[in-house]
Amino acid sequence: IRQIPRCLCLSPTYELALQTEKAIEQRGTFYPSAEELKLACAVRGNKLERVQKISEQIVIGTPGTVLDWCSKLKFIDPKKIKVFVLDEADVMIATQGHQDQSIRIQRMLPRNHSVLKFAQKVVPDPNVIKLKHEEETLDTIKQCYVLCSSRDETFQPPHTIAQAMIFCHTRKTASWLAAELSKEGHQVALLSGEMMVEQRAAVIEHFREGKEKVLVTTNVCTRGIDVEQVSFVINFDLPVDKDGNPDNETYLHRIGRTGRFGRRGLAVNTVDTKHSMNILNGAQEHFHKKIDRLTQMLWTRLRK
Template sequence: MSASGEAPAADLMAVPAAAAQGEGTSAGGEAPQQKPQMSSTAPREVDWAAEGDDSEEGDKEDGDKEPLPETQDSGEAPVKSASDDAAAAELGGAVAGLVVADDDIGGQHLGGIDPLDGGAEVEVVQADPNKPYFSAARFEDLHLSKELLQGVYSNKFQKPSKIQATSLPLILNRDEHGMYKNLIGQAHNGSGKTACFVLGMLSRIDANEKTVQAVCVVPTRELARQIEDVVLALGKFTKIETFLAVAATEEEKKAPRVKKVTAQVVIGTPGKLMNLLKFKNIDANTVRVFVLDEADVMVATQGMGDQSMRIKRYMPSNVQTLLFSATFADEVRELADMLAPAANKIVVKREQLSLDSIKQYCFDCGRNGKDTRMEVLSDIYGFLTIGQSVIFVEMRRSASELATNMRNEGHSVSLLIGELQPAERDKVIDEFRAGTTKVLIATNVMARGIDIQQVTVVINYDMPVQGRYPSVEADPENYLHRIGRTGRFGRKGIAINFVYDTTSRKIMSDIEKYYQRPVTVVNDVEELEKRIQEL
């Protein structure tokens, strides 16, 4: 079947009814498949003339292995009110303690959370080891407001997932001096970490105060839009408003200019947020919670790390700082400690990070010294029945060329790269999320945080690397984030890695060693089909 074919009804392609009808978001932050039109409860709060470039992580140009800043026209998305949003969140899961393996789930899939969530240990390292620590068995244990509990249960939460049960008490409880503690949280992809910091932000906000009280910084506009949907879903019984600080579409630029942002929650990319702060469109003196999602890349990436540090300096000295990511490389932890000093920490051991719900395969496409990746890719989509999939390519130019080649072969594909205009990027991701398109070719702009439950296959057309050619090394953190776009919340997923030369084979081997997990080698499409059928 071609890449444009319909998804079969097999387990690998199953989507919960609520998600299929556009009723919910995932615990990791998936936006509704059919996003309703939002009504604005306040005037647009932005001065277009006061804004500049929007920097994002994800794309790499040929010959330049560092992420490049994105330069976009000025502008922002409109203010949205949580009480106006009909989007729901399909969030829930297992319960965890300090260092536990939870057997309370009984193998059931509760509210979209990975049923294997209880089998992976997390370690809590408190800034004050003498302070008693308790995890939350129920959301009522967190003393959330009545409005937030309504939002939680209306979004099909049943009980906290492991990362939620572990992190939320640390986020919401004060120390003996009445201060909220910083947190550096690590959690598996698809474990519900977005809901952790969203509930953390919402619980600290006074909806009657029209001031910015929570700021969330993320690497890409796609992730910012997704997190805004989760804020609106969980906060829909409150009067809390959000402001999306990303590059504006041409249509949004036509809106009236307003000098001051007064929405309580601001979510955006570092370049845009930096300009809003610099030109005093945002008053940071009232901010209570400062969040970095995908924090490892936010603090380590050249350019983006500097911006994140500068944004943090605008915040009050007593701001609560929350850093979340699935991965924290050793060299990143020191930077994270600088951003969130004296923080409580939640840690997952490296060998437990590689996702058990994702079957990983390695396909050697080097035949007689020839790179046959395009031929193999065309065979996979020509002969195998798969639902939605993401194909990762390392550089923009290569992604565009691959999309052209796939279309010339008769396959229907979408392309998501950072150089697209904001409206184009939104259209691509919205259509893919809604299932209108089935195959998405993307650079690393899609690798982090994006939750689309229907994705069953991830293909690494280019293996993830760091450094500059020819002296590149494996990027195991980015590998984990890429393959984590499938196998969400206990669903089965498949990751196919293409190797074709000495360098790519070594990268695959180094990733196996890093996670101490072997990757199954397949030699042809027929063998791959057989293994998929055995799942």
Template sequence: MNFDDFNISEDIRKAIAEMGFTSPTPIQEIAIPEALNGLDLIGQAQTGSGKTLAFAVPILEKIFIPDKSPQAIVLCPTRELCMQVASEIAKLGSKIKKLKVLSVYGGQPIGKQTRVLKKGVHVVVGTPGRVIDHIQRGNLDLIGIETVVLDEADEMLEMGFREDIETILANTPHQRQTLLFSATIPPEIKDIANKYQKNPKFIKISDNKKNIPKITQYSYKCDIRYKFVDMTKLLDAYDVKLALIFCNTKKSVDFVKKHLKKEDYSVDSIHGDMTQKARDKVMNKFKNGNISILVATDVAARGLDIDDVDVVINYDVPQNPDDYIHRIGRTARAGKKGLAFTLVADDEISRFNNIKRNNRSKIISKDIPSDEEILKIKSEQILSDAKKSIKVDKLNAYKKIIKESSGSKEEYLDVAAALLKRIMEN
């Protein structure tokens, strides 16, 4: 199936093509036609499954540009996710003339958001608290809303936004379409669905093998005294370019960041006690590749959506299975492969066993690699990249140079070994 099979406008089709998407993900394949038919949906899918496009396409198909009042509202748990979702919707609507999309969230001057709202906005993407603020100030009238989306609903409820969500839903027209997306479906989600949706169609993608992110999951039993050293061995072995390290507490975040800096790693951290401005600054450094490692607590990393994270490391075992799912879902985005490592100290074993019982895919138990094993792992990664290069790169000029400088097969082998050693040491 491809996007041409959907009953969508040429403007949206062109934008999808420019965004680099050719065929829909499983959640898009099922959700888009149903949402275009006006049905309410509950979509259970992991972060990174393509759900933003799944609700953005139906939203934009219904927008009537001459009406400058809000026609769709998307609620997200964090400002980071708000910005990402608004950006995605704007890209999707880039061919629709005069379309206005606005993200509203705390930590940004409310006056600027108010001025844009007064001029007219078609789609509002916001955190529940800031949306309520605009409603109470008379800046945001939801009377013309046709579509409400609750994105990452389980995270919003976990962060205590239930009352705000219900207040917002109560301020929208009864005949609206309500689309709810969540990685997990706890009882609170079911309560909201029963109360605010009309015979919703339930779509579950998490068990669909085609959509399971390509995350290889490893666990490492370790002594609490050597956990940090063991983690650096993993960072070294797997030549990590972009890593997200999760800790359970601010104290643990500060410890890991401080000691990684001492080891000359390119690292920074975010946690709940930081100002929003400071968190944004760190996030931008991580997104732009100016740092290669981000250490974070669960709350600080809510809604984090970065495509190129190679590995997620659970420095502390998560408190529950849902937190584990949210954490490891930050890698293997957009069809890429990813790694997830969990370091398990003695006092974390029972908590980790609970996670393993609830985990749908296998977590492979391994030993922390020795120096010899690290050499082997790194070598295999370099050789794997080289084999990919053979298939896709133009190598004739390089082959000629090696052919001219080497004679026998043994010399070729010596050259390959010397090049591998040089790469490993740099």
């Protein structure tokens, strides 16, 4: 009997979709008929032949490509889907394009298929499972800040660290900073959303392999990138929402790129204006965690 897709998982980014695919493949080896468990990744750049349907039981992808596979290309019959997963639902809801596409996909599913009513619009009377994710993440991460009089004076990662990720607010800033760090002799990789997916995959793979020690990126890497060696995160720009208000959720996910797998990590925030200091104070209040100023004495102690 020919297999057809039964499970559909939507992720907000290409990188997160690939990571989910890899995690399912690893866990799938314990499935009684592992050789029969097949996955397809519906992401930009993954070209398929013009076949009528695909046979993989699980499809993981980003909303735009999944929508194309369901409606335009007819690779997937959404009426046959039994399980629908909306990964990182808060991002999907907050991002207009993702929200619209996800709703269109959900409407194609069987009528009795009820998934999050996008918080209230998607599930009446839901079962809620709460995880103390914030506390668990922050307990293994030391948070600090440095005061800078200008951007050129911003704190730089030392050459002795394992690997570091530096987050910037815009692509322009990320490109400039990567160039400046390269001049200082750092092995630097740059990752931002306008790059082709093949380029992004190559950059992340090189970083995982340790070919570059510093990854400068925008929020494209905030979620879904797990690299064990990352011991250091720098918020070159503190995260804000579209109205310029503190974005504590993004802050949590950014610094959560370190302190993974029970290891200890360090997050350093650069502060160069009164506004950025206010954002930092907002994070302290939100997470009930003191963020100390990084002095030479503290820096020496943390590096031991």
